[in-house]
Amino acid sequence: MMGTSLRQKQQQPPLDGLAPISESEFSFTIARVAVAQICQSVGFKGAQNSALEALTDITTRYLEAIAKLGAASCNSNGRSQSNLPDFIVALEDLASIQAVAAKRSFFQGAKRRLLKHKGDNKRWYCNGGSWRHVPSWLPPVPVVEEQDKEAEGKKGEVKWECWEEREEEKWECGRETVERKCDDEILQVSGKRGKVRFRMGVGIR
Amino acid sequence: MNGQSSQQQPKDGRHDDDAALTEFLASLMDYTPTIPDELVEHYLSKSGFQCPDVRLTRLVAVATQKFIADVATDALQQCKARQSAVIKDKRDKQQKDKRLILTMEDLSKALREYGVNVKHQEYFADSPSAGLDAASREE
Numbered sequence: 546m547m548g549t550s551l552r553q554k555q556q557q558p559p560l561d562g563l564a565p566i567s568e569s570e571f572s573f574t575i576a577r578v579a580v581a582q583i584c585q586s587v588g589f590k591g592a593q594n595s596a597l598e599a600l601t602d603i604t605t606r607y608l609e610a611i612a613k614l615g616a617a618s619c620n621s622n623g624r625s626q627s628n629l630p631d632f633i634v635a636l637e638d639l640a641s642i643q644a645v646a647a648k649r650s651f652f653q654g655a656k657r658r659l660l661k662h663k664g665d666n667k668r669w670y671c672n673g674g675s676w677r678h679v680p681s682w683l684p685p686v687p688v689v690e691e692q693d694k695e696a697e698g699k700k701g702e703v704k705w706e707c708w709e710e711r712e713e714e715k716w717e718c719g720r721e722t723v724e725r726k727c728d729d730e731i732l733q734v735s736g737k738r739g740k741v742r743f744r745m746g747v748g749i750r
Numbered sequence: 751m752n753g754q755s756s757q758q759q760p761k762d763g764r765h766d767d768d769a770a771l772t773e774f775l776a777s778l779m780d781y782t783p784t785i786p787d788e789l790v791e792h793y794l795s796k797s798g799f800q801c802p803d804v805r806l807t808r809l810v811a812v813a814t815q816k817f818i819a820d821v822a823t824d825a826l827q828q829c830k831a832r833q834s835a836v837i838k839d840k841r842d843k844q845q846k847d848k849r850l851i852l853t854m855e856d857l858s859k860a861l862r863e864y865g866v867n868v869k870h871q872e873y874f875a876d877s878p879s880a881g882l883d884a885a886s887r888e889e
Contacts, residue, residue, distance in 0.1 A: 572792055579785045583815060584852055586784070587822040592852035599857060599868055600818065604785075605793060607814055612797035626800045629809075636813060 577601040607639075614638045775805045783811035790814070824860035825852055832856070 566574075580601045584592055614635035619627040783790075787804065790811045794801065801807060829850055858868040875881060 572789060575786070575789050579789065580818060582784050583818050584822045587819055588826050588850060589822065589852045590850050593854060595870075596852045596854045596857045599854065600821065600852075603821070603861070603866060604814060604818055607817055608790065608793040608810070609797050611810055611813070612794040612799035616798035616800075626802065627806070628801070628803070629806060632806060632809060 573601060573605065576604055580604050610639060611635050775809070778805050778808045778812065781808075781812075783808055783815050785811045785815055787811065821857075821860050821864065822852070824863065825856040826850065828856040828859050829853070 577597060581592065581597060584597070584600070611632070612635075615627045615631045618631040618634040619625070622631075787807055790807050794807065794810065829852075854868070854870045858870060861868050
């Protein structure tokens with residue numbers, strides 16, 4: 546008796562009147578509810594079905610675009626897990642203007658932390674665990690005078706401190722000139738490193 | 751440099767940008783975005799965006815919510831502009847104001863500024879000669 550009733554249950558469709566839907570339709574339906582709630586919070590009292598579905602499609606595409614750009618940004622930096630700068634880069638690529646201000650504030654903080662160790666390389670490895678990835682024989686951050694106006698006049702080359710103010714306009718062309726300028730100003734390497742000798746042709750018989 | 755390392759900064763007056771960002775990330779946990787976390791994680795993992803930090807997931811949800819809210823606000827303004835352009839007596843106008851409906855027309859106008867081209871067919875005809883004058887039709 547129990548066996549036959551179970552078999553009858555399995556032959557029936559899972560829910561009366563509802564066919565099983567695919568996984569993408571399922572997430573689309575949930576996204577549609579969320580988008581409808583957002584529209585309601587903005588002030589709409591109702592929506593056409595086609596308009597709501599079009600907006601939901603755009604929402605899913607926007608999410609996937611952010612994810613794809615963020616993943617590409619982190620992969621190009623040799624990481625597999627994305628973090629906040631990757632997300633900001635993704636927003637910038639999507640031309641969401643608000644991301645630029647967030648990126649500037651984030652990199653200002655990072656740069657300030659770096660410049661705190663100007664002229665003193667002992668702090669690289671002494672400062673807890675946050676700088677242990679930096680080798681101790683690296684020279685310290687060079688101490689450069691605060692001459693912003695001079696830097697402006699040199700054919701568009703900018704000093705490292707003024708970098709982030711001009712970052713948005715001259716990101717592409719300024720980067721190479723900044724790197725060249727930093728090479729000129731690197732001081733002597735503090736701390737002796739052992740000499741390395743090579744002998745050519747040792748392995749050839 | 752992820753959100754974790756920015757939290758270790760001491761909060762000086764000079765680090766107010768950093769502190770503001772850290773506080774914002776912390777406040778994200780108090781505010782639940784309209785788009786559920788699981789849905790956002792589903793779409794993020796679908797495209798390869800791995801992130802163990804739930805705050806970043808919420809940040810993505812908030813960014814998306816803001817984008818959709820901007821589009822919806824623009825569509826609402828289009829709807830209201832269209833209603834105010836229609837000159838009718840006051841009673842009809844008030845009845846219409848209660849019925850702000852998101853239509854394809856308003857949505858496509860709003861989305862055009864974001865670079866999304868959503869065009870709706872004006873009408874459908876069952877033959878190429880439908881709607882033409884009888885004189886120009888070849889019979």
